[in-house]
Amino acid sequence: MACFFRRTIAAKLGRTLQQSEDAFIPALSAVPVFKKQQTADFKLSISTLRIRGILPSSGDIQLQTEGLASRLEQDSVVEDISAGRGMINFKVNRKLLVQKMLEPFGKDEDEKFALNSELFNTLKRGTTLVEYRYVSVCISSFSTCNVFTCGLPSVRMNEFLCCSSPNIAKKFHAGHLRSTIIGNFIANLKQCLGYDVIRMNYLGDWGMQFGLLGAGFSKFGCQEKLKQNPLQHLFEVYVQVNKEAEHNEDMMQAARDFFRQLEQHESEAVSLWQQFREITVDEYQHVYKRLGVHFDIYSGESFHHHQAQEVVQQLHSRGLLKTSEKGTGVVDLSSTGDMSSVCTVLRSDGTTLYITRDLAAAIDRKEKYHFDEMIYVTDKSQANHFHQLFHILLAMGHSWADRCEHVPFGLVLGMNTRRGEVVFLEDVLDEARARMLHNMNQSKTTKEMDNPEDTAEKVGISALIVQDFRGALQSDYKFDWDRMLQAQGDTGVFLQYTHARLRSLIRRNEGVEAVIFDPSLLLEQTSITILQHLLRYDEVLYQSAQDLQPKHLVNFLLKLCHLIASAHRELPVKGSSQDVAQARLRLFSGACSVLANGMRILGITPVDKM
Known part of the structure; x- marks a missing residue:
């Protein structure tokens, strides 16, 4: 596979330059391929060698490139070496390329393909805590709002760490999809690369938003409606109490009183909070199951409200806690110490704030799980919150805060269903399934299957994920149902269709594929191009691990599917001699394995029929 060739070329360079x-x-990379275009397999960046001090940084870089290329000799592995513009190109022996790249797929090592690459030796593997949290976004009107991050109406902003975790007593909003699938991708990627991953769902189950709900339920709530449709009724109450609180200071005071009762553990308030929390968790577990998302731990703000007071004491003892003119507790974040930039950590009535509990949660996580890194994924508007969080942690003497990372993402524009603009995640999943089922029923190529609705659900979710992951996470994008569900474009449907087609080809030829195959029967340019593309798989995973962006893997898999489509036409298995059929099946099986493994990292469940 790629590591064999990369290591061989690196050894050749080491001998020549005595390094x-x-x-x-790091200076060697696989050359991206284009359909029917013959290219070298690897390229060496001379600029990288100069930067790393391996070659002199002065002098003409092209003369340096040509001079080094002329000193390198061909051998049984590398059959051609040429100088390009600041690059040296290496072409490996074609028969050896086929043999080495397809070798793992005959040894039941499909899932390990490319994961033993030397590129990953530089990764600092350890324990990664992926904390899934929800952001509550203030929106003024549901009837007109057509931009979603992760929210419902709220009196303040919540933050969300690495995935979905909504606030209790609120339905899963459509915006939860983006944060959920991003967090799931990061956890999957880290796990496949050998990290110990802890997936934690961190519920927004504390704070003034619950004070509002508790006060609102006493005025607008109905136990009978709560029994009939629990989360829907709580959502209606929450919307109603927010509208009331906009112009009624008494309602806001009632919310503050309820939250204070909760923090003081008064039984009536705690009992209502527990009831709402259980209702919410049951609902969320159902939605997570549909998305194929699981958690190792369920936690929440409520776990840390006592510890938040301890954080306040620590801030005070370190001289970091100041009192503002309004009587609130603040931490001075200014570089000059003139209070020009402060973060409020305590209300004037002594109750804690979201960031106070966040500080307590981070400290508690480190003590309990000894993580090497913690990853927070939220919409990009939350950058300041995490800047403040990390700043305060460092000021408190927690050097590990440097290993906490915020991965921002942009907004989803225009995510509507046919039922209207107020979108809940289950409505989106239902509509994706319904539209996909309709498309499958209309297609002449759809295969008979035991559970077409389940297939439609998996393919529909694939389409949602790929549309979301095509571009940079921090970019906003416009949601488009029709484009998302196309079978021929660069979509999740195309990934699933390609995988199902490959699985069908393998099923139809059971007994043909053999442990041993003849590599010389796969020397057509169509075969070579697929294998050259697979050379890049470890680089794509490595790049994804560096910036935690799924677009690299998505685009790699889509390109693979296009190459497979060409191979289907040009390399038929049916009607070929047994030796040729065996070789081609090995190629298609290998491509199918890489496609399936990559899809699973993205959070997509491959289907075998559609």
């Missing part, structure tokens, strides 16, 4: 072969690994 360790490890020094050349």
